[in-house]
Amino acid sequence: MSGVTPADLAGHAFLRGMADGDLAVLSRLCWVAPVRRGHLFFTEGDAAHRFWLICSGHVALDLTAPGGRELIVETLGQGDLLGLSWFVPPYQWQFSATAVHDTTTFEFNADAVRAACESEAGLGYELLQRVMAAALSRLQATRVRMLDLYGASGAVRGGP
């Protein structure tokens, strides 16, 4: 009904190695969603009812600062999970997400996926591992960015 088959999902890096049964459940809860450059996926503060797996394109997570300036927090692309806040309470977006280029994704009904995880523990654990891996990778990268290795000042210079 959604037009997405388990085989389609199996090819996505985020779901690599997932069992067919779990893929089947997920495939019924998502649809293909191409968007144009500039498309706003979600806005900071909104309730998180959806998440996306990016198939191609380039998405920026950003934050609006005083004066209307938008600061890009991170960019994501092919193979990445877009959206983490749908997975844990209070299910509310912390950042906004904008397509920097034309982008295609699998868009998921986050509420339905969470419900499926409740009823099928196997699926829940599989998703948990993958979401955790994505979050960990981004956390580690963010910590390194905070070291400001390319900055000129003394103490944390990134030198020996």
Next chain:
Amino acid sequence: MDNAIEPGSVRLMEASALEALFTSLDGAGYRVIGPTVRDGAIVLAELTAVGDLPFGWGVQLEPGGYRLRRRDDTAAFGHSAGPGSWKQFLHPPREKLWSARLAEGGFEIEQAGSDSGPDPEPRLAFFGVRPCDLRAIQIQDQVLGSGSGNSRYAARRAAVLIVAVNCTEPGETCFCASMGTGPEAGPGYDLALTELVSGERHGFLVDVGTEAGASVLAGVPLTRADAAVTDRARSAVADASQQMGRTMPAAGLHELMAESTDAARWDDVASRCLTCGNCTLACPTCFCTTVEDLTDLTGDHAERWQHWASCFDLDFSYLHGGPVRASASSRYRQWLTHKLGTWHDQFGSSGCVGCGRCIVWCPVGIDITEEVAALEAEAQGRKAQDAETQGDA
């Protein structure tokens, strides 16, 4: 007196003939540098007369301690581990590399080298080079004399005549035997003397090393050395190797240093070490330098000077806003592991010759033979523990 002295010959020279030897050296254009008593120590300085030699003076050595003492004989070379070494003459503490004129358009090098300009390097006769110090000179030859940059060192070195002195009485802090550098001088000397003092008799067995050495013996009263005297001299030197004040492990220092990177001992020695760098000043092989660019007040004239530096200085390893080696522990580790370990990787030999100066001249008496023994024990302990753990697993 005979004329046919060749490299490899052995002769006997009375102490009274030293006068003639000095005259010969002077006549050949050499300035004689050798040991002399000054300011409570036996230092190396220019000798203008045979009487400048420290006849009858000895030393009492211990970690962090050096005292002159009167000997009960008139030996001139009955001492060791003076505060200076021959490196101050071959690798000067301060040296101008070049000067330049600065102008709006840029700069122009006026003069490369020292102010002595086009004159050749002065001919120096190093009189009284101990076997450990001879090895040290050869080690510095490898570090400084072989590369493309320092032809100044090579020029100075080529103008030096070496009169070595074999050791018959090692100091309390000496360990040349275990470093394989003494007490007998290895090849590389022009002449080697072995002092023989007994009652009224005072003479030197003279081993001729090179043509240059042979030629300065011209005019010096010598006799052929008979077997008895030669044996006495050789035995005295051989016996000295059994009387060393200290020892180092014969082999495996390179590996020991490499596996001791995380040893607890470094923190232990660091709690005592003042990072004053005395050891690097006294050590005959330490060679590190730094350069300083200076201008005069008008800004028209610039000079680049090179001077001795020590890895114990905090700014030695300065990079991007701070030193790489900030802790005393890391700096002591750097010095010792370089001297005994990575020197092999960089220059093909050990950097230590067992002269013991670092032990004597350390104000808190740190003894590297003791530190190495402790590192060795710690390494053994680690290996035993690893074996045990593996056995359990």
Next chain:
Amino acid sequence: MSQATAPALPARYQVVERQEETHDTVTLCLRPVDQPIPEYRPGQFTMLYAPGIGEVPISISGTGPDLGLVQTIRAVGAVTRALCACTPGRMIGVRGPYGTDWNVASAAGDDLLIVAGGIGLAPLRGALLAALGHRELYRRVVVLAGARSPEELVFARELDRWHRDGAEVAVTVDQAAAGWTGHVGVVTQLIGRADVDSARTTALICGPEVMMRLTARELRALGVPAARIRVSVERNMRCGVAECGHCQLGPLLLCRDGPVIGYEVAMPLLAIREL
């Protein structure tokens, strides 16, 4: 004076062009006034002399016209500030070239992966240009560059030309304002995306030590052979000719055994605290 006693003297070079890369980084194009220094290989460095002030080791970023040199300097101290302030016509001193090179030619037949962090792109630029000059020898030529922000990206104006000459170029920054259409994140995050053929990749890495360690680790995890990864390591340098002892990193004298070192030799040494 006797040639035999002359120490290594700075050769006179004139600044012919000055390009401001970022607020604190400048690229100087230099031309020899007298005899040029010997030909350089990418990865090597020179000791640059700011007359009357002092000398610093600076990687060579490339060659300029008339046997000239291109060198990129970041102003972090008295000497580098003086060099960065040099305008065309000013004369500075150059000694070198010193050190080991990237050995780009050894990557022939491979995917050549160049990973740069901050001003680390400067020592790598020469390697990249050498590869692009013989583009047919390599399979893919991929450049991944990380910078603090878009304004602090060096050689930004050259990226398009590199792309035209056959390199795939991806840039990421630590922070950016909207309007930036590139990546925001750390340079290691670009590696997986580059999707190189790990078993047949030669990787050249240069940047802050932490960045090089993390990048090398990521490459090893993907299966790039240890023998095909090279890094460029810095230490305090004074003489450039292995006689002053300053640039030691364990058994290595970096002015002679580096600055480019193979992964297998470098990583154990970089892992030792305060070495």
